[in-house]
Amino acid sequence: xxxxxxxxxxLAFIMFSLGLGLKGEDFVRVARFPRAFGxxxxxxxxxxxxxxxxxxxxxxxxxxxxxxxxxxSFCPGGVTSNVLTRLAGGNTPLSISLTAVVSLVSIVTxxxxxxxxxxxxxxxxxxEVDVTKLGLQMFLLTAVPVGFGMLLTxxxxxxxxxxxxxxxxxxxxxFVFIIFAAIVKNRVVFFGNLPTLGPALILLNAALLAVGLxxxxxAKLETADASTISIExxxxxxxxxxxxxxxxxxxxxxxxxxxxxxxxxxxxxMYLVSVPFVIWRRRISSRQIDSQPASS
Numbered sequence: 001x002x003x004x005x006x007x008x009x010x011l012a013f014i015m016f017s018l019g020l021g022l023k024g025e026d027f028v029r030v031a032r033f034p035r036a037f038g039x040x041x042x043x044x045x046x047x048x049x050x051x052x053x054x055x056x057x058x059x060x061x062x063x064x065x066x067x068x069x070x071x072x073s074f075c076p077g078g079v080t081s082n083v084l085t086r087l088a089g090g091n092t093p094l095s096i097s098l099t100a101v102v103s104l105v106s107i108v109t110x111x112x113x114x115x116x117x118x119x120x121x122x123x124x125x126x127x128e129v130d131v132t133k134l135g136l137q138m139f140l141l142t143a144v145p146v147g148f149g150m151l152l153t154x155x156x157x158x159x160x161x162x163x164x165x166x167x168x169x170x171x172x173x174x175f176v177f178i179i180f181a182a183i184v185k186n187r188v189v190f191f192g193n194l195p196t197l198g199p200a201l202i203l204l205n206a207a208l209l210a211v212g213l214x215x216x217x218x219a220k221l222e223t224a225d226a227s228t229i230s231i232e233x234x235x236x237x238x239x240x241x242x243x244x245x246x247x248x249x250x251x252x253x254x255x256x257x258x259x260x261x262x263x264x265x266x267x268x269x270m271y272l273v274s275v276p277f278v279i280w281r282r283r284i285s286s287r288q289i290d291s292q293p294a295s296s
Contacts (some may be wrong), residue, residue: 006181014175017149018078019147019149022100026100036094043232043233047215049070056069060196063122067137068111068261071245075240076105078172078236088229088282089282089285090281103143179264181256183265201269202274205270205274210231216230234273234274
């Protein structure tokens, strides 16, 4: 019931909430931020998985947990990264554009990389990943709802203005629900692996925020852009990671499998790291605004 019905519906609704307010120009607006966008794409497709692999080598989790961590690293940012960017005083249009573009790219990259991860960490004991099927499922559960949200924004912007906040709150509530469900369904696995997964995911989150900030500074990006790149690098779409972890094992179980546990743990630990980071970046942004000379 959860895997076949609730989880797909919840993910689709959350992606629909991402599509609300999103416009076609958000996909081409990256041309206004070519250097920042290039750094964001590089971090998302190369550095994040590389750091996840390093964390796995350091902490040596169980094979299913390792696959779950890699799945998380393959997923793009989501609504959460957009919200945190705004709260941190970052470049929200850049954040939205990165999320939109990388979400589309992930329909191709995630199935391929998940298949490689399952074969590498689980071998013959792992589920057989149908790359084409998984890509189609991701398209239906992510691109289609986002497209519907964009269409509704274009056709009825006033309606979207009225419902956007309520939809966002519902999406957050559903995100909390699916994390709770993943933990409850795997409570033995969760508590058995928490001493390893907790520190591993906290370190991964902190390292990715740091590397995002470092790459942005090396590219000499402005403070707002640097905050955005850092948050987009450090915050992943946990709901999508749970969905992918469930989809690859759906043929074996009707409940949320252990491959969803890392994303569920991450849904909790990411706030322990990201909230202090956002507060710090917001203070830096505020100080820069206050130090600017008043216009005559």
